[in-house]
Amino acid sequence: MRQNQLLKSRPKALTKDMPARTMRMHHVCLVVSDIAATRDFYVNVLGFEEIHRPTDFVFHGAYFQNGDVEVHVVRETHPGRLSGHAPGWGDEELRTGLCHHFAVMVDSFEPFLAAMRERGLERVGGPRVRDEYVEQIYIADPDGHIIELLYQHTPASGHARRIEIFDLGIAVPVAPGHHVLDPRAKYGLRPA
Structure with a gap:
């Protein structure tokens, strides 16, 4: 009901060609500095399983899954970049x-x-x-x-x-x- 009220309150131009409203989260992607340390954390602390990652990727990374949750990680392109841009x-x-x-x-x-x-x-x-x-x-x-x-x-x-x-x-x-x-x-x- 609330979603219908929100749609009715939007200008017609915004509702005319809206994409499908049903989604599900596929994965979260994180940039990491050390794949091995990240693997240890997500597998041995959070209980994720490492899963298949596309073999045609040329950059370092790993995929992890636990239930419906997937976390994909990629290694930073320049060592130290991540720590230099940490949100603090x-x-x-x-x-x-x-x-x-x-x-x-x-x-x-x-x-x-x-x-x-x-x-x-x-x-x-x-x-x-x-x-x-x-x-x-x-x-x-x-x-x-x-x-x-x-x-x-x-x-x-x-x-x-x-x-x-x-x-x-x-x-x-x-x-x-x-x-x-x-x-x-x-x-x-x-x-x-």
């Missing part, structure tokens, strides 16, 4: 996820966080539980590309998790400069 996100931008990133839904954060800890890595952002009980955390690959991991809680477990991360002092605000609100004050003692 601030701590608060990373902590709240207000940065370039792609997101994947997972069944549990723990396997990913455990694999990161084995490598001396920690999450760079989150946790936060959104209004629809989706918890968000952010991690970074070896080149600093940010990946948001999402976990869907039930209303009861999501409400309990909000209180837990608030009480632990690890909950993050919705954006830099905002305060973390006590979930008991905002949402009450039990889920709605």
